[in-house]
Amino acid sequence: MIKKLKAGYIYMKDWPLEDYLNPVFAENRVKKSMNFANKAIPPLLFLTIIWSLFIGGYFKGVPFIYALSLNLEATLACLFVLCIIPIQGLYWFYRRSVTPLNEKQQVFYRTLCKKLDHTFTLMPTMRDLEVEINYGLKKLPKDFLKEL
Template identity: 30%
Template sequence: MRTLKRGQRYLESWPMQAKLGSIFPENRVIRAVRFAQKAMPAVAVLTVVWQQITLPSSQMALAAAVLTALFALSIPLQGLWWLGKRSAQPLPDSTQQAYQKIVKQLAAHTQYQAVSQPTFMDLAQCLKKADKYLSADFWDTL
């Protein structure tokens, strides 16, 4: 459960900037998770209801419909799990250098402090602050 909660926090922390979409997979995963959180409950219900309308007395069809519904409901959880795992991973060296550069720019405007061993969650929080406090030109320099 901690990993899923961490994934939800990471989803909420990550800034959805177009420039980041070409560098990190988070933009695509977050869009897919948000869509799945909205659509998959309806897909699950429609699967079971459709089965009851078309084959009301078939137990095998009901079992298949319930399994399909459970799979549909698990899709957003799979995305949150991936995001939770990703948020705890340490940054690669090249990304860590970019993180340090962003922190230096932020330090001029805020009291933001760098983390010694940054993770992707630290990067997301740093980028969110940069989006808030730095000019729009900042995204062009990445």
């Protein structure tokens, strides 16, 4: 599972945020959502713990352990849900990276490989397409993405 999450992270990190790719692929939207979640989740975790202590009466003089134990199940459930969101996103990126290309994407992949003088695989995946798009963005003008 750790290898899958790491592969998903690499795919997310390498995916280009190009405007031409927005209507065709969901990766841009999910990558932006993951970046937002990485910034928003740590404060939400902190606020969840503080809120649990507040509801338990810690700020009114109730001992810490007792205040925390009053809402422990709900607090742990909230913390679990908040912590699982980035893991779910990384797993989504992994699943997406091993997804085979459809026919139209395969045609684009093969023409891009021919333009870049690369050999193409017979059963390309989204990861293969991402690698070629990144290489094409370095070597070709961005207009080649309009063919998608």
